[in-house]
Amino acid sequence: MRPSSAPGGLRLGVLASGRGSDLQSLIDANVAGKIQSRVVVVGSDVPSAPALERARRHDIPAGAVTPDVNLKGDERRREHDGRVLALLTENRVDAVVLAGYMRLVGPALLAKFPQKVVNIHPALLPAFPGLHGQKQALDWGARVAGCTTHFVDAEVDHGPIILQAALSIDPRDDETALSQKILAVEHQLLPRTVHLLEQGRLRIEGRRVRIDADASWAQKYPVLPGVLYGTGY
Numbered sequence: 001m002r003p004s005s006a007p008g009g010l011r012l013g014v015l016a017s018g019r020g021s022d023l024q025s026l027i028d029a030n031v032a033g034k035i036q037s038r039v040v041v042v043g044s045d046v047p048s049a050p051a052l053e054r055a056r057r058h059d060i061p062a063g064a065v066t067p068d069v070n071l072k073g074d075e076r077r078r079e080h081d082g083r084v085l086a087l088l089t090e091n092r093v094d095a096v097v098l099a100g101y102m103r104l105v106g107p108a109l110l111a112k113f114p115q116k117v118v119n120i121h122p123a124l125l126p127a128f129p130g131l132h133g134q135k136q137a138l139d140w141g142a143r144v145a146g147c148t149t150h151f152v153d154a155e156v157d158h159g160p161i162i163l164q165a166a167l168s169i170d171p172r173d174d175e176t177a178l179s180q181k182i183l184a185v186e187h188q189l190l191p192r193t194v195h196l197l198e199q200g201r202l203r204i205e206g207r208r209v210r211i212d213a214d215a216s217w218a219q220k221y222p223v224l225p226g227v228l229y230g231t232g233y
């Protein structure tokens with residue numbers, strides 16, 4: 001089904017490197033009327049990323065933007081960032097969601113969308129940033145895991161936290177089982193984050209994000225058993 005284009009929402013550009021289930025959660029939330037914002041373009045650094053196919057199935061323009069292997073270091077990053085930025089601006093994006101995007105976004109992109117670039121990470125930041133947050137938590141012997149949405153800055157998984165939700169780690173959980181449990185929560189937190197963003201309810205004050213919360217989604221929509229939804233959800 002094609003996402004609706006209700007007035008008032010943001011035009012979202014989603015960057016994704018993989019499967020795209022977090023992307024799907026945004027498409028579904030728009031179709032269900034939970035958010036007004038709609039995904040208007042999907043970009044990926046991985047040409048074979050299923051996220052691109054998923055976007056096209058929903059009639060959303062999608063394109064691979066791969067780094068130029070003939071360039072090196074900073075120049076390669078700048079040039080790549082410029083083409084990603086062009087894809088977003090050509091599609092008149094208002095806000096950018098990193099949904100399983102395995103690259104840092106550069107300063108030009110961040111400057112173009114101030115306080116409008118968000119990321120989702122499968123761990124309770126600042127613990128376990130970077131790749132395989134779920135496995136890092138298991139290997140560390142953590143008892144609690146979860147996910148975080150945050151504004152993006154120049155560092156990996158570092159910007160001001162928007163929402164978090166936590167769940168208890170079952171000693172029998174392996175990386176796959178834990179990742180699945182966390183992913184189900186991600187699919188709630190990410191649309192809610194966009195909802196707060198589109199409603200202008202987020203204000204960054206230093207490291208903190210002040211949320212001018214409305215009716216909690218935990219009251220409005222089904223919650224998952226055993227999950228602790230942090231304030232703002």
Ligand code: GRF
Nearest residue numbers: 018019020021022100120122
């Ligand atoms: C999610 O766990 C997200 O938190 C992480 O990468 C994964 C992406 O999953 N950054 P998908 O590709 O959206 O299914």
